Amino acid sequence: MELTISIEERIQEVLAKDPLFQVIQETTAEQNFWSEPYLLELVEKKYYSTPEVAGWFDVTDAQLRYYIKPFESYLFEEAEDSPTTSTVIRLDFKAVLKLRMILLLKDEYRVKGLKRLLNISDHGHMVRQKTVVTTELAPPDDLAQRVTMLSHIITQMMNTGLFHIEQETESQQMIVSLNQEFLTQQIQAVPSETSEILAEITEDTQQLKSENAALKKQLEELNQDNKQDIAILIRRRHIENEVVATLRDEALRTYTENNSTPFFAKLFRSSQLAMEQERFILDYVQTHLNERLEKALSDYHES
Structure with a gap:
């Protein structure tokens, strides 16, 4: 008989080694992560569109895509059956959870801080640790965690170029020594200023x-009273209203410049002309809104 587990247990399994999941468990955002209604709608084998996920997270589609782009290598694992393409984005069970953690932590860490936590390079590539396969018996959980941590530390030490690690022939012990030649070169290359x-x-x-x-x-x-979240939502709404107002002004000027209507036509067709003008403005706003809003939000978050 197939055993079923709760959504919380499944999320714990899926995100057990996720860097952001480890961080979020130590913040006040953890309660929000576990208590959101969208978790009841998640199905592990389904893919979701960005407008659908944006509705769950109470953000616009443009805002959601803004935070997807710098974290693509983290959100989308290489999979042959993934429906995501260069023009269409589909988020699976794990990607939705990862994206929610990004949105919950973005105000504290910003984009640059999150990329450092995820070890994402300037080129947008996520440097993943390779798993070493062994036939030996696995040590206890606590010891295994320490061995993994030590392996990561040694790898990072070697990547700096500052150390040599060699094995003695007789004792078979590993000896770590300082790379004096490399250190001297680096010191000489740094001017006194x-x-x-x-x-x-x-x-x-x-x-x-x-x-x-x-x-x-x-x-x-501030988070305890949700004051920060309220302020951010108000500011975003204000930015969106400003963008829409600017686009309406641009549309009205463009329409007026391109449509000179005679006096008598204005007199007898005023209602029709007003409808045509409003239709032109709405089309103009709809065409340019996403691009302008995404730029305005980007400027705000990077300021």
């Missing part, structure tokens, strides 16, 4: 870390 700048940057970084810790505490207090 640059060293001073680096020292200043280090000092500024420490100060920023202290300020960031204080700000983080304040944000957590």
Whole structure:
């Protein structure tokens, strides 16, 4: 007989090793992640369109696509049967969960901070850790986690070029030594002025870390009353209204410049002309809204 598990248990399995899932469990956003109604509608073997997912998350389709683009390598795992193409985006069960975590953490970490958490390069590629297959018996969970962590640390150390790792012939022990030649080259390549700048940057970084810790505490207090979320929603709505108002003004000017109507035509066809004008304005707004709104939101989030 096939056993069934709850959606919470399945999500725990699917996201067990996900970096953002590990982060979100240590924040106040965890409660929001587990309590949202869309989880009751998720089906693991289905794919969902961006407008449908945007409706679940109470954002526009343009806003959702804005956060999909920099995280494509994280959201979409290579799969031959995926219906996602260069023009059509379809999100599966796991991608929907990942995207929700991005939206819940974006205000605290911003796009750059999330990309660092996910180890996404400047070219948009996610550097994934390779899994080593072994025939030995698996150690206990706690020990296995520590071994994995140690493996990641050693890999990162080797990638810096600062260390040599060699194995002694007699004792078979691994010896870690400093790559003096590489270190000397790097030191010689750094001008004295640059060293001073680096020292200043280090000092500024420490100060920023202290300020960031204080700000983080304040944000957590604001999150308890949802004040921050309300302010963000109000600001986004204000931006959207500004974009629509600007587009209407542009459309009205364009219509007036391209349609000079004689006096008597205005007198006897005023209702029809007003309808044609309003139809032109609506078409103009609909054509340019997504592009303008996406740019306005991008400028706001990067400011």
